[in-house]
């Protein structure tokens with residue numbers, strides 16, 4: 001059983017809001033007073049996850065710096081065994097995901113509107129109130145699981161707060177979760193210590209890679225319809241033939257799969 005993870009190619013999407021040690025917005029914004037230390041916390045969680053992947057039998061690990069514009073890792077402190085994607089990739093949110101056996105969503109957060117979830121939002125914290133995919137309200141877990149699912153790649157592990165882990169269990173079957181904190185508020189919670197959080201991430205990643213083959217991909221039925229309800233009045237995308245305006249604050253797009261549909265938004 002332990003050698004089932006042998007020769008796996010693993011992709012890690014690393015967001016910031018669900019990283020251990022992070023529980024306020026000044027930590028995830030480059031002009032925030034706590035941002036520089038939070039970059040270290042992100043880098044350490046990434047290293048712990050990579051270490052676990054190789055312990056579980058991974059052959060190759062690629063990590064995307066997936067928060068905001070994607071320039072947050074402390075590059076010279078990253079694990080030498082992996083490769084890293086930083087900055088923009090306009091054509092693909094998860095580049096070449098079809099070449100991987102499993103995807104890990106590290107440091108993710110619960111969907112917009114989740115009570116007592118640390119830094120909850122969906123894609124755009126200022127603009128998006130609610131988001132649905134084929135009529136089901138969801139967040140970034142389902143979006144990224146859906147993109148990987150377009151290519152039959154499973155989400156093997158997720159890390160973040162307790163609300164995120166609960167959301168994962170509602171959407172994904174068999175995905176391992178590393179709960180590194182418990183949310184009390186959008187900006188507040190109970191955090192594991194650094195060593196405990198890293199041990200948990202490392203061990204969960206090891207088990208996830210070792211059991212990679214048993215976890216099923218998340219498939220979203222085609223055609224995919226995505227509906228966005230915005231927080232306040234915005235300039236609606238009139239005249240775009242891919243967009244259907246539902247009302248002054250709601251519009252939707254449809255496409256053949258999750259990845260294609262997301263690009264239309």
Ligand SMILES: [Zn+2]
Pocket residue numbers: 015016017066067068
């Ligand atoms: Zn983020």
